[in-house]
Amino acid sequence: MLRQFLRMLAVQTSGEGFTDLTGALNTEIQASGLTLGTATLVCLHTSCSLTINENADPRVLQDLTSFARALVPQEGIVPAGAAGPRQPYRHADEGPDDMPSHIRTALTATSLSLSFQEGSLVLGTWQAVYLWEHRRLGQRRRLSLHLIGS
Numbered sequence: 001m002l003r004q005f006l007r008m009l010a011v012q013t014s015g016e017g018f019t020d021l022t023g024a025l026n027t028e029i030q031a032s033g034l035t036l037g038t039a040t041l042v043c044l045h046t047s048c049s050l051t052i053n054e055n056a057d058p059r060v061l062q063d064l065t066s067f068a069r070a071l072v073p074q075e076g077i078v079p080a081g082a083a084g085p086r087q088p089y090r091h092a093d094e095g096p097d098d099m100p101s102h103i104r105t106a107l108t109a110t111s112l113s114l115s116f117q118e119g120s121l122v123l124g125t126w127q128a129v130y131l132w133e134h135r136r137l138g139q140r141r142r143l144s145l146h147l148i149g150s
Contacts, residue, residue, distance in 0.1 A: 005032040005147040012140050013048070013133040016097075018061045021050075021143075022121065022128045028145055030119040037149015039121065041129070042111040044142045047101035048133045049108035055128035068134070072103045101134035108132060116149070 007028055013019050021041075029039065043050050054060035074096055076088040089099035112129065115122040121129065131141060 007145045009143040013138050015138045018130040020128050026120045029116050034149040039114045040146040042144040049105045050112050051130050056126045072100045074100045097136045104134040
């Protein structure tokens, strides 16, 4: 018989970068009593995202941060073909990192669907689930974890 489990998680980030969620997610799966099923994780914010990535070499996460900064600079948009001056973002209500964070979120993922078995996520040897904070300062983030299984 299938059962469901829904939990709201709070995560404190330390600012731009990655927070490994894998251990906390496995703890919630084990607490649910479910051993086999699907976990749907949703980030309830528009300036951070979720990713499955390398968990062994921290340089991977550093390079991802550098790439995101280069792809979506905080200073504004360079016109296509680099003709003309950089255009500042129109939306900066919460500071200069506000709009770049929204763009980075739009280019990544705000939800993940993962299998779990024997009370743990099914991940590759070098994989972890991360919350990718796009804001410069630490934030308190909320996530929805919905488990369906037996």
